[in-house]
Amino acid sequence: MDGKKDRVLIIGATGYLGKRMVKASIALGHPTFILYRPEIVSDVGKVQMLIGFKMQGAILLQGSFDDQESLVSALKQVDVVVSVVAGNNTLLEQLKLVEAMKQVTTIKRFLPSEFGMDADRMGHAIPPGDMVFINKRIIRRAIEKANIPYTYVSANCCAGIFLSGLAQLENFMPRTDHVKIYGNGDKKCVWVDEDDMAMYTMMTVDDPRTLNKILYLRPPSNILTQMEVVQIWEKLIGKELKKIFLTQEEWLASMDDLTPYIQVALTHLYQIFYNGDLEFEAEGPHGVDSNDLYPDFKYVTAEEFLKRYL
CATH class of the missing domain: 3.40.50.720 (NAD(P)-binding Rossmann-like Domain)
Structure with missing residues (x-):
């Protein structure tokens, strides 16, 4: 060598x-x-x-x-x-x-x-x-x-795209008021x-x-559910966010009348946060x-x- x-x-x-x-x-x-x-x-x-x-x-x-x-x-x-x-x-x-x-x-x-x-x-x-x-x-x-x-x-999952907005679609800054939770927010993401x-x-x-x-x-410390990520953010800001829980059916129905690009994003979020494909x-x-x-x-x-x- x-x-x-x-x-x-x-x-x-x-x-x-x-x-x-x-x-x-x-x-x-x-x-x-x-x-x-x-x-x-x-x-x-x-x-x-x-x-x-x-x-x-x-x-x-x-x-x-x-x-x-x-x-x-x-x-x-x-x-x-x-x-x-x-x-x-x-x-x-x-x-x-x-x-x-x-x-x-x-x-x-x-x-x-x-x-x-x-x-x-x-x-x-x-x-x-x-x-x-x-x-x-x-x-x-x-x-x-x-x-x-x-x-x-x-x-x-790219942190700048997923983690930055607490996995909210097309949102790349974490909210300080409310957050949409996919299912029970209990599927692991990386x-x-x-x-x-x-x-x-x-x-x-x-x-x-x-x-x-x-x-x-x-990275071991970054294998977290959406709810765990939200809880980290809540601890950092010293405030609890209002949580809006979305069922699988509600999430898939939201694809109607959206552009193909956004539909792709929606289905990928579905695979991770409803289907648990990173577990x-x-x-x-x-x-x-x-x-x-x-x-x-x-x-x-x-x-x-x-x-x-x-």
Whole structure:
């Protein structure tokens, strides 16, 4: 071993999670490459973000899923690929990336765009939210068929999206008056700070224990029910919130006349808080738990996260 860090290519680097992946990759000492689309030059915010990455040492490569030659060229310069593309329609674009990897043949690890619930556990998901899991499974099977080394990161629930608003739909600040409780509020969720998600992810890229595995991010202090999270917030503000309990039937009926995007969010909340789809333990031989692999990692607890909003 010469101690050299793997070269990491990040796709989707200017996105919500992508920018955090860049930060974590650089912090861990990986030579970090960023693939950016040509049309991004018209977005001043994203251009400045890219320049900021460059000033921190990242290498910018222009390319896109629609330009196979650019993908192949980028892949030849790196060892590991982390895809953080957003949007259900974009997920299947990763099939072009898989084809490029088959052509290059030297990629040591591919982490496709996952970072939510484990797609292979969600074959029972209800529509329209099921399409996200279906498309992620299509990508997984293509990776495995091509014998590309992989790690799938099941990061569960982004704290900035779920925990920040006490799991209220489209609300990203915790209320101080009332809160809607799903069912009895007793289903376990796994709430993970986004910067921690990125650091966990980047710690896996050269960890042999995560090769061809599903890594479940499960910070022990953050495996909490919605009611437990509400109680943490109530303790912090010194006030009890009015609680509005919603039955499963009421929640599903609320999807009527909503946009498809919001309907997807509603069904994912249903899977977590009514169906209890995050109530499981990581199982071998293919599943590994972040706490078992990285027990000394100082993650942000749910209480620490919520204190930011005081």
